[in-house]
Amino acid sequence: MKLLAFETATEACSVALYLDGQVRERFEIAPRRHAELALPWADALLAEAGVARTQLDAIAVGRGPGAFTGVRLAIALAQGVALALDRPVVPVSTLAVLAAGAAVAGPARILATIDARMGEVYAGAFLREGDGLAALDVERVLAPGAVELPADDGGEWQGVGTGFAAADGLLAQRLQSRLAAVDAAALPRAADLARLAAAAFARGEAVAAERAEPAYLRDNVALTLVEQQALRASRR
Known part of the structure; x- marks a missing residue:
């Protein structure tokens, strides 16, 4: 089983490569640098392991919840790589990833x-x-x-x-x-995501790339001015 995992739902950016039970990972607390780091890290992990993208069985992704931009990026990365390779995606809850660590x-x-x-x-x-x-x-x-x-x-x-x-x-x-x-400082890591995803893949829980969806848990991304004032008042 060979699987590439992306977890970018928080300020931490991490990518992991799962190879038949062994896991290699890149991890960094890097706010606003996820898009810059994720794919180069993936290529580096594959090169270090001597594995071609075409040898991957699936792509795993932390589907959220988390920062809206980070969750969207993770889904986009996983779908893009999976579609290019014609491989399935294994979406995993970011909260489950956090708990696994x-x-x-x-x-x-x-x-x-x-x-x-x-x-x-x-x-x-x-x-x-x-x-x-x-x-x-x-x-x-x-x-x-x-x-x-x-x-x-x-x-x-x-x-x-x-x-x-x-x-x-x-x-x-x-x-x-x-x-x-x-x-209280714990952040989700792609290594834990990869292990959970490998087990999920074995259970038949992978989906077609286009069916991988983010889990935002809420629709609004920002408070209105009235809501901001109410929140500040509640904290006094």
Whole structure:
């Protein structure tokens, strides 16, 4: 199985090459440089491994949620490469990718969050099962004060992602009695995306390139002036 993965939904840009269980990755926190870096990194990874593009079985992509521009770019890159090679695309939730990078030694229940700006966070709850993940709830975009853990047996969770740093760490403060650990600096990585995508490909979850769609979770990309004033007032 040979798979190329693009994850650009946050300020981190990363590309990974999955080769029969082995993963090579380029990763950098590089706001506004994703379009400049992603394809050259992909070519470099393939060259280093001695693999031609035509040898790839599929292209993986972090479908979001995340920054609108970054998500659109990732989908466009994956579709462009896949269409040129006549290969399928494996879209994977960026929140699942983030959860997959959580500490293996931590609790198996993982709350993955990304700062969505505009006073909101993207949030998804997952359960680690062996080398895979199971979603415990639908992914949402909502205010940090509205995030709740799914009903369960009261076990501990670990939190990952920049949503825990949003609103002065409100989410971590609210859920601190249930969280064994929090990594508020964690960002999704293409290496984790590649591993999840390889498993998804084996399950038959790849789609035709033109069917790969972004997961924005919300339609509006900016607050109106009235909404901005209301948000500022709520923070006083």
